[in-house]
Amino acid sequence: EVQLVESGGGLVQPGGSLRLSCAASGFTFSSYEMNWVRQAPGKGLEWVSYISSSGSTIYYADSVKGRFTISRDNAKNSLYLQMNSLRAEDTAVYYCAREVVVVPAARYLGWGQGTLVTVSS
Amino acid sequence: SSELTQDPAVSVALGQTVRITCQGDSLRSYYASWYQQKPGQAPVLVIYGKNNRPSGIPDRFSGSSSGNTASLTITGAQAEDEADYYCNSRDSSGNQVFGGGTKLTVL
Numbered sequence: 001e002v003q004l005v006e007s008g009g010g011l012v013q014p015g016g017s018l019r020l021s022c023a024a025s026g027f028t029f030s031s032y033e034m035n036w037v038r039q040a041p042g043k044g045l046e047w048v049s050y051i052s053s054s055g056s057t058i059y060y061a062d063s064v065k066g067r068f069t070i071s072r073d074n075a076k077n078s079l080y081l082q083m084n085s086l087r088a089e090d091t092a093v094y095y096c097a098r099e100v101v102v103v104p105a106a107r108y109l110g111w112g113q114g115t116l117v118t119v120s121s
Numbered sequence: 122s123s124e125l126t127q128d129p130a131v132s133v134a135l136g137q138t139v140r141i142t143c144q145g146d147s148l149r150s151y152y153a154s155w156y157q158q159k160p161g162q163a164p165v166l167v168i169y170g171k172n173n174r175p176s177g178i179p180d181r182f183s184g185s186s187s188g189n190t191a192s193l194t195i196t197g198a199q200a201e202d203e204a205d206y207y208c209n210s211r212d213s214s215g216n217q218v219f220g221g222g223t224k225l226t227v228l
Contacts, residue, residue: 035217045156045164045207047217059216095163099217106170107211108154111163 002026004096004112011118016086022079022096022112030054030074033099035109036081038092038117048094049081064090086119093117125153125208125220132226133198141193141223143208151210153191155184158205158222167206168193195225203227 008020020036036048049070050059058070069082079096093116097109125145133139143153152171156164166175168184181196191210195202208220 037217037219044205044222045209045219047219050216057215059214061216102170102173105150106152106154106173108166108169109156109164109209109217110166113163 002098002110004098004110006094006096006112006115009094009115009117011120012086013121014087014119016119017082017084018086018117020081020083020094020096020115020117024077024079024096024098027098029072029077033101034070034072034079035097035099036070036079037095037097037109037111038090039095039114040089040092043092046092050099051079083117086117088119091117091119125210125218127206127208127220127223129221130224130226132228133195134228135200136197138194138196139198139225141195141206141208141225143191143193143220144189145210145218145220146189147210147212147218148186148189148191150213152186153184153208153210155182155191155193156207156209157202158207164207198225198227200227 003025005023012018035050051070067085071080093114095114096112101107155168157167158164167178167182172184183194185192206223212218
């Protein structure tokens with residue numbers, strides 16, 4: 001069974017840092033592109049960051065560029081999101097999402113259960 | 122453009138058919154995938170590709186696409202289909218992009 005389990009969320013003050021982790025199991029983690037997606041309370045889904053299967057290609061949403069760093073450890077089947085200089089508007093549930101490529105033009109995301117990050121003083 | 126546009130809210134009578142649409146330039150290059158999200162839960166994939174349902178998704182859910190518009194159709198909507206629905210694709214830069222979501226109410 002494919003599983004993605006996020007951890008590391010919590011309450012942090014503005015300007016602080018937090019590191020999210022996502023433990024993957026049930027599939028060959030090193031073969032899959034991965035993403036972080038977030039959802040602010042009462043709002044829609046917002047893509048945050050992408051990393052290729054090897055880690056060589058990385059993208060960020062403009063809203064987090066320069067503050068967040070995505071990484072992965074294929075030996076540990078784990079995905080990470082280092083979040084620095086956190087702002088109130090970063091408050092959200094953060095989801096780890098596996099990108100499944102059916103054909104290049106047809107992809108979908110498989111989701112973890114999410115971890116809540118609250119930025120507040 | 123890297124945006125996907127959805128109607129914020131749609132309603133349907135129990136047992137009737139409803140179509141939820143998603144518009145965006147990226148849909149000319151990529152199929153949309155569709156996710157159902159109920160309160161307090163993670164999104165669940167309901168449609169991907171041309172018109173594919175994951176295992177466990179009822180066949181009342183179907184998808185279609187034309188030009189820059191993708192559609193999710195629920196034929197014979199049930200009370201348990203009441204949820205938020207999001208479309209998703211990739212933009213030309215390789216980034217994921219989501220629609221703003223459609224809140225479906227089953228009357």
